[in-house]
Amino acid sequence: MEAIMKRFTHIEFTTAPNAETGLTLMESLQPDLLLLDLNLPGMNGYQALAQLKQSKNIRDMPVVAMTANAFKSDIEHVEESGFSGYLSKPISIRALQDVLDKHLTA
Numbered sequence: 001m002e003a004i005m006k007r008f009t010h011i012e013f014t015t016a017p018n019a020e021t022g023l024t025l026m027e028s029l030q031p032d033l034l035l036l037d038l039n040l041p042g043m044n045g046y047q048a049l050a051q052l053k054q055s056k057n058i059r060d061m062p063v064v065a066m067t068a069n070a071f072k073s074d075i076e077h078v079e080e081s082g083f084s085g086y087l088s089k090p091i092s093i094r095a096l097q098d099v100l101d102k103h104l105t106a
Helices: 019-029 045-052 072-080 093-103
Strands: 034-037 063-067 085-088
Touching: 019 034, 019 045, 034 045, 045 063, 063 072, 072 085, 085 093
Parallel strands: 034 063, 063 085
Antiparallel strands: none
């Protein structure tokens, strides 16, 4: 993702090695959008989303799930879980651009 996001020079992009670290970053940075891998070491993406939704500061932030699991049932589970969107891996630049356009303003 870091290499892909370098294409979008107008966007500041930050990564975290795991959900626990990411949650701390989200509280301090309060970004406009979170791209969240569902298959993380330790806490998974669904658990991280549940934690985010408990925070008054960031619970309304759009969170887009990223995963290699692209079966219909996986996509339905993502939607039912409260994610704002879904990107399947490998990440399509066009799909990523669409997500960024939808959730970020100029």
